[in-house]
Amino acid sequence: xxxxxxSLLVIAVEExxxxxxxxxxxxxxxxxxxxxxxxxxxxxxxxQENDPSVHGETDAFRKAGRQxxxxxxxxxxxxxxCWYCSGLVRQFGIGTVVMGEAVNFQGGHEWLREQGVxxxxxxxxxxxxxxxDWIAANPHVWNEDIGEDDACGHGH
Amino acid sequence: xxxxxxSLLVIAVEExxxxxxxxxxxxxxxxxxxxxxxxxxxxxxxxQENDPSVHGETDAFRKAGRQxxxxxxxxxxxxxxCWYCSGLVRQFGIGTVVMGEAVNFQGGHEWLREQGVxxxxxxxxxxxxxxxDWIAANPHVWNEDIGEDDACGHGH
Numbered sequence: 137x138x139x140x141x142x143s144l145l146v147i148a149v150e151e152x153x154x155x156x157x158x159x160x161x162x163x164x165x166x167x168x169x170x171x172x173x174x175x176x177x178x179x180x181x182x183x184q185e186n187d188p189s190v191h192g193e194t195d196a197f198r199k200a201g202r203q204x205x206x207x208x209x210x211x212x213x214x215x216x217x218c219w220y221c222s223g224l225v226r227q228f229g230i231g232t233v234v235m236g237e238a239v240n241f242q243g244g245h246e247w248l249r250e251q252g253v254x255x256x257x258x259x260x261x262x263x264x265x266x267x268x269d270w271i272a273a274n275p276h277v278w279n280e281d282i283g284e285d286d287a288c289g290h291g292h
Numbered sequence: 293x294x295x296x297x298x299s300l301l302v303i304a305v306e307e308x309x310x311x312x313x314x315x316x317x318x319x320x321x322x323x324x325x326x327x328x329x330x331x332x333x334x335x336x337x338x339x340q341e342n343d344p345s346v347h348g349e350t351d352a353f354r355k356a357g358r359q360x361x362x363x364x365x366x367x368x369x370x371x372x373x374c375w376y377c378s379g380l381v382r383q384f385g386i387g388t389v390v391m392g393e394a395v396n397f398q399g400g401h402e403w404l405r406e407q408g409v410x411x412x413x414x415x416x417x418x419x420x421x422x423x424x425d426w427i428a429a430n431p432h433v434w435n436e437d438i439g440e441d442d443a444c445g446h447g448h
Binding site for chain 2: 182186187188189194197198200201202203204205206207218219220221222223224226227228229243244280282283284285
């Protein structure tokens with residue numbers, strides 16, 4: 137049986153929408169076993185809780201609690217995982233990453249591929265649009281979230 | 293004025309000892325500005341809170357709250373940062389990492405050096421002893437913390 141990655145992405149998108157509804161950055165994630173069991177789901181809460189450590193992926197990982205092994209797990213995220221979240225995937229040996237898009241941001245997903253992690257890019261139009269619109273409206277918070285110091289104003 | 297890295301390490305060691313006193317994994321960290329201002333301090337709480345996402349470094353980062361820039365910050369940790377925490381350092385552009393030791397575990401500190409992060413290894417005897425003793429007494433929890441699946445029993 138092949139895994140329907142798009143059905144898993146639905147959960148991450150729901151989380152991103154929830155974040156958006158809370159006034160936060162719309163990035164969501166969920167951690168599954170390969171048999172489809174949902175272990176944890178979460179979303180970025182930098183704005184809502186003034187907590188820069190809560191990315192979608194780290195939140196889903198946290199909610200999943202302690203696990204003996206992550207080899208057969210799938211991290212589904214609406215966006216290419218940043219270096220922080222890519223490091224999480226590598227350290228804990230998460231076998232597969234499914235990402236909604238890598239258009240608005242490219243994190244460490246190519247590096248993860250080089251490390252033997254299976255990475256699937258669904259290039260999902262809704263993920264691209266939802267985050268793209270948000271970044272356009274909130275460039276400073278976005279730069280803060282990805283660790284880009286835009287105090288000089290040129291927003292690189 | 294040169295920075296006294298050993299005086300900064302004292303705070304991370306205090307955190308590690310606190311974790312040990314709580315029955316947890318003795319790894320601590322603290323985030324400072326280069327002028328010595330303490331931004332946040334924390335310790336691993338996998339055991340205490342059943343939360344695998346709280347490493348010393350991520351806890352210190354979280355406690356520091358939202359910061360405009362991390363370029364002039366120093367992450368001080370009792371142990372070489374794992375990939376998860378190394379990814380955090382890279383993503384947020386933390387300029388310097390001071391580690392108590394890299395004997396019991398080697399994470400991504402060489403990779404961070406390649407990325408231009410200043411990495412200082414204090415090779416501290418107390419850090420080596422405290423964590424080394426704990427790992428010897430708790431090998432399974434340790435392997436869980438670093439994402440090593442030792443279910444097969446050979447404990448690699």
